[in-house]
Amino acid sequence: MSSANRPDWDVAIVGAGLAGLTLARHLLLTTDCRVVLLDKRKDPPGPSQKVGESLVQLSGYYLSKVLDLEEHLCTEHFLKYNLRFHWPTSGRENRALEDYSNAFIRLGSNIATFQLDRNVLEEHLLELCRQNRRFQFIGGALNLEARLDGEGSHTLEFDGTELTCRWLIDASGRGGFLKKRLGLDQPNSIRHGSTWCWVDGLVNTEKLTRRSWTDVRLDRSRQKQGNFPFFLATNHFCAEGMWFWVIPLHGKTSLGLVYDKAVLDSNEVSNGRKMLDFVARQWPLFAEDFAQRKILDEGRYYDFSYDARQTISAERWAMTGEAGRFSDPLYSPGSDLISIYNTLIVDAIRTDGPEALAHKCRLYETVMRVMYEAYVPSYSASYDCLGDRQAFTYKYGWELAVYFGFYVLPFISDLFTDEAFLPHFLRKFGLLGPINRNLQKFLSGYYQWRKTHGQPDAEPVRTDFYGMTPLRDSEKLFYEVGLTGQEAAEVLDMQYERLRGFARWIVAQVYADVLNEPAIASDTAFQERVRLRDLRFDPNRMRAEWTARMEPVHA
Ligand SMILES: Cc1cc2nc3c(=O)[nH]c(=O)nc-3n(C[C@H](O)[C@H](O)[C@H](O)COP(=O)(O)OP(=O)(O)OC[C@H]3O[C@@H](n4cnc5c(N)ncnc54)[C@H](O)[C@@H]3O)c2cc1C
Known part of the structure; x- marks a missing residue:
């Protein structure tokens, strides 16, 4: 392109939230692009607190290693100590x-994760970019x-000002600046809501x-739980179809x-x-504490989840x-998907030639989806x-093992942009899809059965998720850094087999409970x-299968 036709900017990003700022930082660190970042707010981040505070391994790795923010994260934000889940015990007052009961991982994660004060981070990112x-x-x-122009430069107009750019990236959050203009909205099947607030001081659940x-x-x-500060975890208080988060920030606590x-x-x-007030009724250990807490800021979404028909285009x-x-905050996938x-997007921006770009955008749209x-x-x-x-416990153990293998492993070796690795990855991930969907429905059936037939815990129970061997072994994937695509494909194949074994083990535990046949839990021949691909939570069918010790049928 001649300099006369050269756009004002290589990349224009709309929205200076977490997505826009991290993208700007990523581009400035790894390309020679000229980047303009626009926001309707004059001087972000501003005083209002933001949700999106809890990181998991993939986003922890992205922020600390890829974006090189380790020192800032370690000094200005709390190191996170995994996720902890809590359930009241029936027959107890549950005021303490x-x-x-609780379920946790005693070991700290070997990929550092953090509890972010979003405003502190966003201010720091903007400052770094400005340098x-x-x-x-x-x-x-x-x-x-x-005004989009797939052949030449895009034009952005605001308040009488105009600028041109080669790439336009929408990071405008729920405003969905481009999505609305291009008619790419798409609903999904998740109908969840959320209300949250920030209170003064630390809500340390161990002191309740x-x-x-x-x-x-x-x-x-x-002896089972260890000595690390429990409050550094994202503490989840759970009930059917809902959970309440407790996230520590410096000098305040995020509750939602x-x-x-x-x-x-x-x-x-x-x-x-x-x-x-609702939370204090549902999980009474909070009642006394919350009565005295000052609310500093708050927010609410009536219905927060949605899809998009497309998120990347070769028209730049x-x-x-x-x-x-956006799916749901449980397990914090928001910042993972941003990562x-x-x-x-950075890799697409670095790509030369329309054909190579068209190929990448098709592939990357599939990966994003x-x-x-x-x-x-x-x-x-x-x-x-x-x-x-x-x-x-079964649900989360399974999901975490999938996450360690199919999200964290490729990400920490830069393999989401490896065109030779991705077809293998997508094929294997595709095979996991029906297994996952069936297992999720099966576990939901199990939950509904336990509501009426299960034995509630008589005493509080402590469960270390790593007691499930396949999950503990999956954690070792954190150390598989710097793999070639070929090596990673082999590790992924192993993980896929491990996951199939894990799913069968989970199913066997459920059969053992439902049929009151403890022997099934360790009957490896039955598990095999x-x-x-044909799981159904149907106690009659399950009984018949166990009684007949089914003829072998391959999954
Ligand atoms: C209840 C809840 C809890 C969550 N908890 C977590 C969590 O614990 N961990 C996690 O990883 N994720 C979490 N998420 C997700 C997380 O909040 C999001 O992934 C993240 O905040 C999205 O950041 P963003 O930059 O896309 O949007 P935003 O932070 O909303 O930034 C958008 C920016 O665009 C600007 N803007 C908007 N429209 C325009 C326009 N027309 N012109 C110019 N500028 C514009 C806005 O001013 C703003 O600065 C949670 C989400 C919800 C709903």
Whole structure:
């Protein structure tokens, strides 16, 4: 392109939230692009707090290693200590933490994850970008309009100002700047709502107790749970189809309820105080504490989940973050998908030649779609399992093992942009899809059965998720860094087989419980006969299968 036709900017990004700022940082670090970032807000981040605080391994790796923010993260944000889940014990008052069962991972994650204060991070990212001469931030860009030109340069107009750019990236969050203009909205099957707030000071769940600190310290259950500060976890208090998060930030705590609208009327939790009152009734250990907490800020979404028909195009536009797709906050996939989408977008921007770009955009659209869609059954088919420690332990163990293998492993070796690796990856991931969907429905059936037939825990139970060997072995994938595509494909094949074995083991545990036949739990011959593609939670059929010790049928 002659300099006369050269656009003002190589890349224009709309929206200076987490997605837009991380993308700008990523581009400035790894390309020589000139980047302009526009936001309707004059001087972001501003005083309002934001949700999107809890990182898991993939986004932890992206922010700390790929974007080189390790020092900032370690100094300004809390290191996160995994996820912990809590359930009240029936027959107890549940006014103290010791009354609750919990499930956790005792070991710290070897990929650092963090509890982010979003404003602190976003301010830092903007400051870092501004230190680069190839970057400009334009705040207060109101009434933005775009004219896309797949052949030449795109034009952005706002308040009488015009600029041209080669690539236009929409990171405008729920505003969906491009998605709306291009008619790419698409609904999904997740109908969940959320209300949240931030309160003054640290809500340390370990201190919501009737015991002395000495008794808490010397509690023999620590032999299983360990000594690391429990408050550094994202603590989840669970019930059927809903969960309540407790996330520590420096000097304040983020608290939020997420619920399936089929189990809770949104009017009951229509503001921060009503939500805290509801939570105090549901999980009474919070009652005394919340009565005195000052709410600093709050927010609410009546219905937050949606899809998009397309998020990247060879006509040089793309969407990242909530401007494209959003599933659910459980397990924090939001920042993970930002990390994956940004990685693919940066690679597309670096691609020369229209044919190579067209090929990549087709491939990357598939990757973007499947990485989002694979989460959907976890939220639409089996959210009810949150109500039962046993059903949820199997659900989360399975999901985490899939996550370690099919999300974290390729990401930490830069393989989401390896064109030779991706077809193999997509094929294997595709094979996992029906197994996952069936298992999620099966576990939901198990949960519903346990509601009426299961034995509630008589005493609080402590469960380390790594007690499930296939999950513990999957964690070792964190150390498989720097693999070639070929090596990673071999590891992935092994992980796929491990996951099939894990799914069969989970199914056998459920059969053992439902049929009251403990022998099934360790009957490896029976486990091998489980047909993962034909799972149904039907106790009569399950009984018949066990009695007949089915003829072998391959999954
Ligand atoms: C209840 C809930 C809890 C969550 N918890 C987590 C979690 O624990 N961990 C996690 O990883 N994720 C979480 N998420 C997801 C996370 O919040 C999102 O992934 C993330 O905030 C999206 O950031 P973003 O940059 O896309 O959008 P935003 O942060 O909303 O940024 C969008 C920016 O675009 C600007 N903008 C909008 N429209 C225009 C326009 N027309 N012109 C110019 N500028 C514009 C806005 O001013 C804003 O600055 C949660 C989501 C929800 C709903």
